[in-house]
Amino acid sequence: MSERYNPREIxxxxxxxxxxxxxxxxxxxxxxxxxxxxxxxxxxxxxxxxGHVRNYTLGxxxxxxxxxxxxxxxxxxxxxxFGLPAENAARDQKTHPATWTYANIATMRAELKRMGLSxxxxxxxxxxxxxxxxxxxxxxxxxxxxxxxxxxxxFVNWDPVDHTVLANEQVIEGRGWRSGALVERRKxxxxxLRITAFSDDLxxxxxxxxxxxxxxxxxxxxxxxxxxxxxxxxxLDARDETIEIFTTRHxxxxxxxxxxxxxxxxxxxxLAAKDAALASFIAECNRLGTSEAxxxxxxxxxxxxxxxxxxxxxPGRLLPLYVANxxxxxxxxxxxxxxPAHDQRDLDFARKYKLDVIPVVAPPGSDPSAVTIGDEAYVxxxxxxxxxxxxxxxxxxxxxxxxxxxxGERRAKREVLxxxxxxxxxxxxxxxxPIPIVHCGACGIVxxxxxxxxxILPEDVSFDRPGNPLDHHPxxxxxxxxxxxxxxxxxxxxxxxxxxxxxxxxxxxSPRADQPxxxxxxDYWLPVDQYxxxxxxxxxxxxxxxFFTRAMRLTGHVKLDEPFDGLFTQGMVCHESYQSExxxxxxxxxxxxxxDGSAVQTETGRPVKVGRREVMxxxxxxxxxxxxxxxxxxxxxxxxxxxxxxxxxxxLDWSDAGVKGAWRYLGSLWRMVALPAVALPPPGTVIVDGxxxxxxxxxxxxxxxxxxxxxxxxxxxxxxxxxxxxxxxNGLLEMPIDAAGARSVLREGLEIVTRLIGPMxxxxxxxxxxxxxxxxxxxxxxxxxxxxxLVAAESVTLAVQVNGKxxxxxxxxxxxxxxDAEDAAIASAQVQxxxxxxxxxxxxxxxxxxxxxxV
RNA sequence: GCGGCCGUGGCGGAACUGGUAGACGCGCUAGCCUCAGGAGCUAGUGGGGGCAACCCCGUGGAGGUUCAAGUCCUCUCGGCCGCACCA
Numbered sequence: 001m002s003e004r005y006n007p008r009e010i011x012x013x014x015x016x017x018x019x020x021x022x023x024x025x026x027x028x029x030x031x032x033x034x035x036x037x038x039x040x041x042x043x044x045x046x047x048x049x050x051g052h053v054r055n056y057t058l059g060x061x062x063x064x065x066x067x068x069x070x071x072x073x074x075x076x077x078x079x080x081x082f083g084l085p086a087e088n089a090a091r092d093q094k095t096h097p098a099t100w101t102y103a104n105i106a107t108m109r110a111e112l113k114r115m116g117l118s119x120x121x122x123x124x125x126x127x128x129x130x131x132x133x134x135x136x137x138x139x140x141x142x143x144x145x146x147x148x149x150x151x152x153x154x155f156v157n158w159d160p161v162d163h164t165v166l167a168n169e170q171v172i173e174g175r176g177w178r179s180g181a182l183v184e185r186r187k188x189x190x191x192x193l194r195i196t197a198f199s200d201d202l203x204x205x206x207x208x209x210x211x212x213x214x215x216x217x218x219x220x221x222x223x224x225x226x227x228x229x230x231x232x233x234x235x236l237d238a239r240d241e242t243i244e245i246f247t248t249r250h251x252x253x254x255x256x257x258x259x260x261x262x263x264x265x266x267x268x269x270x271l272a273a274k275d276a277a278l279a280s281f282i283a284e285c286n287r288l289g290t291s292e293a294x295x296x297x298x299x300x301x302x303x304x305x306x307x308x309x310x311x312x313x314x315p316g317r318l319l320p321l322y323v324a325n326x327x328x329x330x331x332x333x334x335x336x337x338x339x340p341a342h343d344q345r346d347l348d349f350a351r352k353y354k355l356d357v358i359p360v361v362a363p364p365g366s367d368p369s370a371v372t373i374g375d376e377a378y379v380x381x382x383x384x385x386x387x388x389x390x391x392x393x394x395x396x397x398x399x400x401x402x403x404x405x406x407x408g409e410r411r412a413k414r415e416v417l418x419x420x421x422x423x424x425x426x427x428x429x430x431x432x433x434p435i436p437i438v439h440c441g442a443c444g445i446v447x448x449x450x451x452x453x454x455x456i457l458p459e460d461v462s463f464d465r466p467g468n469p470l471d472h473h474p475x476x477x478x479x480x481x482x483x484x485x486x487x488x489x490x491x492x493x494x495x496x497x498x499x500x501x502x503x504x505x506x507x508x509x510s511p512r513a514d515q516p517x518x519x520x521x522x523d524y525w526l527p528v529d530q531y532x533x534x535x536x537x538x539x540x541x542x543x544x545x546x547f548f549t550r551a552m553r554l555t556g557h558v559k560l561d562e563p564f565d566g567l568f569t570q571g572m573v574c575h576e577s578y579q580s581e582x583x584x585x586x587x588x589x590x591x592x593x594x595x596d597g598s599a600v601q602t603e604t605g606r607p608v609k610v611g612r613r614e615v616m617x618x619x620x621x622x623x624x625x626x627x628x629x630x631x632x633x634x635x636x637x638x639x640x641x642x643x644x645x646x647x648x649x650x651x652l653d654w655s656d657a658g659v660k661g662a663w664r665y666l667g668s669l670w671r672m673v674a675l676p677a678v679a680l681p682p683p684g685t686v687i688v689d690g691x692x693x694x695x696x697x698x699x700x701x702x703x704x705x706x707x708x709x710x711x712x713x714x715x716x717x718x719x720x721x722x723x724x725x726x727x728x729x730n731g732l733l734e735m736p737i738d739a740a741g742a743r744s745v746l747r748e749g750l751e752i753v754t755r756l757i758g759p760m761x762x763x764x765x766x767x768x769x770x771x772x773x774x775x776x777x778x779x780x781x782x783x784x785x786x787x788x789x790l791v792a793a794e795s796v797t798l799a800v801q802v803n804g805k806x807x808x809x810x811x812x813x814x815x816x817x818x819x820d821a822e823d824a825a826i827a828s829a830q831v832q833x834x835x836x837x838x839x840x841x842x843x844x845x846x847x848x849x850x851x852x853x854x855v
Numbered sequence: 856g857c858g859g860c861c862g863u864g865g866c867g868g869a870a871c872u873g874g875u876a877g878a879c880g881c882g883c884u885a886g887c888c889u890c891a892g893g894a895g896c897u898a899g900u901g902g903g904g905g906c907a908a909c910c911c912c913g914u915g916g917a918g919g920u921u922c923a924a925g926u927c928c929u930c931u932c933g934g935c936c937g938c939a940c941c942a
Contacts, residue, residue: 042942084940167940169941215860218860219860291938421939497941645880661880727878804923
């Protein structure tokens with residue numbers, strides 16, 4: 001070992017050692033409890049970014065910690081390798097998506113290896129590899145047989161200039177990102193997975209996910225959104241037709257002042273065929289694209305069809321029928337009734353089109369005859385007014401009576417509705433898993449035979465033309481029908497990449513098997529004990545994976561419902577952004593900060609506009625490349641910084657100073673062990689009784705730190721774990737080193753520091769362990785246990801307050817009663833002065849904590 | 856627009872179930888040392904006042920509950936994440 005801390009040298013050598021020894025290869029072993037740690041696998045975009053470094057550092061700490069606790073740990077890595085960026089690269093750089101993707105994987109694999117992660121690389125998978133997607137196709141066919149797959153028409157964003165389907169992120173303010181053309185909604189026949197078959201279960205089972213963050217469960221609950229309501233039929237006036245609406249506020253029916261159809265409602269489309277103005281209104285709505293955010297955020301607009309509907313409870317009353325841009329076709333029946341007084345959107349709409357606003361719920365305690373609605377709808381509880389036979393009832397009672405009456409008249413039906421929609425998985429793209437289906441003129445839709453899987457993507461494709469390359473490939477799609485043998489065509493859509501990531505955690509259990517999963521392997525390893533990834537996946541990816549696991553259970557692949565027993569969602573990595581005078585984004589490495597806080601371009605010296613801290617993104621160039629940090633400081637410094645500055649669930653501000661702090665700490669730790677001020681006794685030296693009290697305090701600190709760090713790691717409080725280890729290090733630096741027995745206490749302390757930081761900074765810890773005279777790898781050393789006798793303190797400090805303000809602290813033996821505490825508190829001189837002779841009214845005592853004297 | 860989360864010194868943050876606010880680190884200040892290094896060591900560091908012991912004010916803002924509030928409640932302001940074809 002060198003005398004200087006040289007991460008470049010030791011990190012490479014320990015990584016080689018771990019790999020040589022195969023220390024992180026996972027094997028099924030019933031003699032030990034298993035622990036499956038998984039971080040969300042990366043999209044191979046080119047280089048790893050700081051978000052990856054953070055994610056994989058967190059996971060690696062857990063993996064190494066659990067190993068030290070005696071668990072048989074599975075910690076695999078792979079690539080979420082299909083996706084749009086590869087096709088964009090193919091267009092822009094003329095490289096084939098596969099070439100681009102595999103090159104990126106090679107680069108990123110090398111970068112990850114330099115982080116010293118305790119991964120089982122023998123299980124590496126890439127979703128774009130036929131060895132993976134073959135099994136995805138098999139799962140799809142199984143789901144099809146089980147009735148979980150169907151086809152239906154649904155909307156896509158259509159770029160009329162590029163003749164291409166656009167992803168939502170490719171639609172910017174209603175226009176295609178490349179062509180700038182106004183986007184249209186266009187209907188296509190697409191494949192859907194019946195996630196709604198599990199709506200109730202996906203919702204109910206959230207309660208059992210005790211090791212998931214509460215907020216993620218809440219978000220999923222709101223996303224699935226079960227609501228009990230009423231489907232009501234309205235008759236059109238002077239036409240023999242009806243409109244069905246869905247509502248959860250049928251108690252407010254008496255306040256209805258209009259009906260509104262979604263622009264994509266079949267009846268709206270039917271009317272538009274004979275109404276050019278309506279057709280153009282619908283076309284305008286369709287230009288909002290398909291994203292719900294865009295639709296709901298847009299100014300509320302409607303088109304008056306001039307048709308009227310009859311109110312089901314007040315036969316004489318006629319309501320106007322509108323087509324409105326804020327009504328979603330995908331939810332309920334695609335039609336609503338508007339009650340402006342008690343729904344904000346309806347109110348905005350009514351004010352704009354000068355419709356009636358009839359209050360029908362009076363807030364509790366208000367004067368029913370004087371209820372008026374201004375700019376805000378009243379959505380709370382209350383008593384019904386202006387509501388015929390339900391006047392005077394509560395919201396719940398009113399609902400019940402209206403439902404009963406309309407059901408009795410067969411004008412309505414109670415219904416439970418979920419906001420959750422079935423999952424459209426068709427993508428009109430090349431770089432995805434082919435959907436194993438053949439379309440035959442005679443037989444219709446025919447699944448590809450399982451013996452013919454995988455349906456492999458053709459390699460000879462060109463991206464010169466817009467649209468899906470699979471569709472205009474000269475030969476690929478032309479095949480014989482698997483059923484009748486006549487000429488037929490392949491499905492040219494590929495899967496949504498969320499399909500790929502919905503079962504990869506199961507594939508890791510048996511990554512080379514020639515079926516999707518091997519029963520014994522998934523039985524042993526699943527569920528994932530700790531899943532770690534970004535909060536941005538809180539809903540879709542996690543919900544789809546939960547669905548997939550259920551679907552795989554139904555089709556006999558696994559025996560469980562919930563794939564992730566524990567979930568941790570990390571925050572993002574942020575950095576300031578920089579712009580030159582002409583508005584161009586600049587990389588942090590090209591900017592120099594001056595002492596006065598201003599910033600200039602390093603090369604030209606021209607001024608730079610410093611933006612706020614925000615999530616690191618390529619588009620704003622506010623990124624710091626992990627490779628630069630690892631080259632300069634080593635992986636352990638990068639890892640330590642990732643863990644020490646912020647709690648992992650919160651966003652992390654990248655700071656060069658913080659990195660330097662981590663680097664300096666590791667340097668001083670190295671010196672403490674490599675260049676000790678005193679010679680240490682050999683390993684295993686027993687610490688004798690009757691130590692100097694100051695040394696006993698040091699030992700107490702050592703053992704309290706074991707307890708503290710253990711608890712911190714269990715609870716993902718990695719930043720506090722780091723703080724505690726540093727406190728211990730400070731304590732060891734200050735200990736009275738000449739006292740009798742001090743050297744064996746120092747040895748104990750240094751060994752504990754080394755073992756506690758092992759999961760966080762594994763390379764330096766291995767080196768320190770070796771320098772401390774041990775020959776086995778630290779990766780094999782069990783987690784330290786604290787000496788409980790030393791952890792328990794003999795005396796405690798109590799805070800003493802007078803009228804809630806801290807005035808003194810007192811030391812008492814650990815075993816004191818309320819009387820002792822009160823006497824000691826009142827006896828204190830500071831307390832006497834604060835009381836100023838006033839009479840004591842009350843004394844509150846929490847033993848071991850606080851005494852509050854109230855005067 | 857809807858749903859969810861977060862706001863504590865100059866900065867990142869600590870404070871388990873309401874009980875000593877600011878642990879640990881960064882930065883800064885002063886001093887020391889030196890084979891001048893991406894060093895190291897010592898002391899100080901929330902704001903205001905005082906020679907001092909000590910006092911007053913302080914957890915985005917405004918109210919409230921309580922002996923006691925960063926923590927609980929109501930309102931409000933600011934930021935972030937998701938919204939179904941980015942991954």
